[in-house]
Amino acid sequence: MSKSKTTARLSRDNKDTLPKLLVRNCNHWGDTQVALRKKEQGVWKERSWQECCDRIKDIFAGLADLGLKNGDKVAILGDNDPDWFCCQLAIQTYGGIVVGVNPVRTAEQTSLIFEHAQPKFAFAQDQEQVDKLLGIRDSLPSLEKIIYWNDKGLKHYDDAGLINMSTLANKGNGYSQNSADNFERALSQGSGNDIAMFLCVWKSSDSVELLPLTHGILISSGETVLAANPIEDKHEYVCVMNPGWFFEQVLGFTVSLLTGRRLNFAESGETAEEDLREISPHTLAYPSQMWDQLSIAIQSNMAGGTGLKRMVFNRGVSNGFRETDALLKGNSVSPFVKSASLFWEHMVFRPLRDKHGLDRTKVAYAAGGIVAPETLRFFHAIGVNLKQIYASIQDGVMFNDPGESRIEQ
Numbered sequence: 001m002s003k004s005k006t007t008a009r010l011s012r013d014n015k016d017t018l019p020k021l022l023v024r025n026c027n028h029w030g031d032t033q034v035a036l037r038k039k040e041q042g043v044w045k046e047r048s049w050q051e052c053c054d055r056i057k058d059i060f061a062g063l064a065d066l067g068l069k070n071g072d073k074v075a076i077l078g079d080n081d082p083d084w085f086c087c088q089l090a091i092q093t094y095g096g097i098v099v100g101v102n103p104v105r106t107a108e109q110t111s112l113i114f115e116h117a118q119p120k121f122a123f124a125q126d127q128e129q130v131d132k133l134l135g136i137r138d139s140l141p142s143l144e145k146i147i148y149w150n151d152k153g154l155k156h157y158d159d160a161g162l163i164n165m166s167t168l169a170n171k172g173n174g175y176s177q178n179s180a181d182n183f184e185r186a187l188s189q190g191s192g193n194d195i196a197m198f199l200c201v202w203k204s205s206d207s208v209e210l211l212p213l214t215h216g217i218l219i220s221s222g223e224t225v226l227a228a229n230p231i232e233d234k235h236e237y238v239c240v241m242n243p244g245w246f247f248e249q250v251l252g253f254t255v256s257l258l259t260g261r262r263l264n265f266a267e268s269g270e271t272a273e274e275d276l277r278e279i280s281p282h283t284l285a286y287p288s289q290m291w292d293q294l295s296i297a298i299q300s301n302m303a304g305g306t307g308l309k310r311m312v313f314n315r316g317v318s319n320g321f322r323e324t325d326a327l328l329k330g331n332s333v334s335p336f337v338k339s340a341s342l343f344w345e346h347m348v349f350r351p352l353r354d355k356h357g358l359d360r361t362k363v364a365y366a367a368g369g370i371v372a373p374e375t376l377r378f379f380h381a382i383g384v385n386l387k388q389i390y391a392s393i394q395d396g397v398m399f400n401d402p403g404e405s406r407i408e409q
Contacts, residue, residue: 037262069096
């Protein structure tokens with residue numbers, strides 16, 4: 001069976017941690033398959049599974065040189081980025097615990113998270129996050145080093161507590177036999193019961209709770225997703241939300257580690273919509289509120305169009321509602337509605353989905369809150385398989401497909 005053309009799920013065997021899944025994928029695909037890619041200055045920069053594994057081993061060796069130990073906490077402040085992914089897995093290989101901090105948090109809120117977590121090190125994406133940490137460092141006695149991966153604006157900083165990611169990775173570059181032995185030993189000692197990361201749950205703007213997530217709950221949650229909606233290694237996923245969010249960890253990182261599916265990272269928030277359309281992912285996850293906003297935006301845009309545009313759109317959606325409502329109520333769809341659906345699919349819905357990067361989406365997830373019933377009904381009417389997904393730290397993810405009770409008018 002060709003490694004580059006495999007579509008069947010790899011056996012998980014005893015791979016009970018996220019780093020073990022990474023190494024399994026590296027051994028299986030190596031340089032033959034892209035693991036992740038990010039757009040930089042308009043060009044997609046790719047990393048194979050082998051390149052990801054090599055990068056993670058170098059970061060691992062650099063962290064070992066700094067004195068990381070099993071059970072130490074390490075914070076990561078940054079947007080979705082390949083280095084977020086690599087830093088996380090390097091930390092977790094050593095038995096470290098990731099503390100994902102959303103970069104939009106204020107200095108006061110970040111300080112509160114650090115006071116609870118007591119991280120030994122912190123990875124920061126850029127100058128803004130570094131400055132934030134330097135401003136609160138005096139109140140964080142546990143924080144020994146700040147490691148940054150985007151050095152723009154930071155080259156003139158002279159601070160013994162700062163280290164460039166490239167410098168850190170270069171400490172492990174070349175990867176001695178001793179480092180290799182340490183990596184394999186740490187990898188084998190990891191367990192599904194180990195805490196992989198702390199999830200920050202905000203009760204109010206000045207009250208946060210850190211909830212532990214084990215490797216086991218992340219992997220079992222990912223397998224629940226795959227049991228309901230199979231994913232192949234050739235599929236695409238665009239990381240839109242911050243990786244510190246539980247659902248991005250499961251639906252993005254963990255599912256991709258389980259399946260070999262490619263992770264894509266937008267160049268910036270400003271280009272995310274364009275990049276999403278270019279990739280047209282097979283699966284996508286947004287917070288429920290974003291689906292509500294997108295539904296309103298699409299319909300408002302159509303309402304502001306020409307009379308002909310409004311008429312065509314409204315007739316297509318009306319037919320979509322008829323088909324969706326019949327299916328959800330367990331009724332048969334009339335031949336007339338079926339025939340009309342084919343027409344409206346080519347005339348209206350496919351171009352509409354393509355405009356928003358949803359043309360290839362086999363399943364879309366609304367998470368982190370209750371999506372409005374009218375939103376579910378609208379997206380199903382235009383051909384987007386939108387599903388509500390829930391989660392608890394103890395039980396993992398749960399689905400609630402939109403039924404008649406959710407969307408009845």
